[in-house]
Amino acid sequence: MKGRVIMKAKIVYASLTGNDEDIADMLEEDLQDYGFETDSSDVSFADASEYEDADxxxxxxxxxxxxxMTDDLADFYDQLKDIDLNGKAFxxxxxxxxxxxxxxxxxxFDFEKAFKKCGAKEITAPVTIENAPDDDDIALIDQAAKEMNEKLNG
Ligand SMILES: Cc1cc2nc3c(=O)[nH]c(=O)nc-3n(C[C@H](O)[C@H](O)[C@H](O)COP(=O)(O)O)c2cc1C
Known part of the structure; x- marks a missing residue:
């Protein structure tokens, strides 16, 4: 079998009552199923420079x-201003x-704009979910992961 380049996905999530952590867990599992190497961090323990190692x-x-923005979000948003993500997908x-x-x-949407300013290319449309993800939302997360796979591994 020909060696395939393993794509690295870095997920950072901000979650106080668990909804966004659940979304992050679902997306991470989907991406792993598609063969991505993944790394996921809570925004309070992450630094935006960690994106520099990811595709x-x-x-x-x-x-x-x-x-x-909460303080956690504002800190991360400020860190992103100093990062060059040209050539990467977000x-x-x-x-x-x-x-x-x-x-x-x-x-x-604040962060969508911030990533664009870093030079990254948006790979899927933003997925916005009402509170805890229901079955329809889970389908949207799965669909986004499928598109990420097709565009980066296809
Ligand atoms: C005090 C308070 C303020 C909120 N403000 C907003 C808001 O401005 N816009 C919004 O879309 N949701 C708002 N929400 C809803 C939360 O973003 C939503 O419940 C989300 O699922 C929480 O995510 P988490 O479980 O990952 O912390 C607010 C919730 C609370 C309790």
């Missing part, structure tokens, strides 16, 4: 307080609550 950079986040996902109207999943 695929993933950020999964809550949104609290009408889009105002994807963002997250859980929010539609009762927050225009602020629904606002931090997901």
């Amino acid at each position: 695929l950079c993933i950020f999964i986040t809550y949104t609290y307080g009408e889009g105002t 994807a963002v996902m997250g859980s929010g609550d539609k009762t927050y109207g225009e602020h629904f999943c606002e931090n997901v």
Whole structure:
């Protein structure tokens, strides 16, 4: 069998009540099934420079307080400003609550913009989920992983 390059996916997630951690776990499992080498960290213990070793950079986040970033998110957001992710793929996902109207999943979109500024190329559309992922949301996560696989390993 020809040696295939193993793609590395780095997942960073921000989760206080577990919804985004669940999303991160599901996506990580999917990517492992597709042969990615994965590494997943809670944002409080991660440094944005860890994306420099990855082919695929993933950020999964809550949104609290009408889009105002928690300290953990703001620190990571600032770190991203100093990182060059040219040549890498990125994807963002997250859980929010539609009762927050225009602020629904606002931090997901904040980070989408931040990754673009780092030079990374968006590989899948943002997946936004209402609170805990249900079966339809799980299908969206699976579909995103499938697209990531097709684009990077296909
Ligand atoms: C005080 C408070 C403020 C919130 N503000 C927002 C918000 O501005 N936008 C949003 O989409 N969701 C908001 N949410 C909903 C959470 O983002 C949502 O419950 C999410 O699933 C939490 O993710 P986690 O379980 O990973 O912490 C808020 C929830 C709480 C308790």
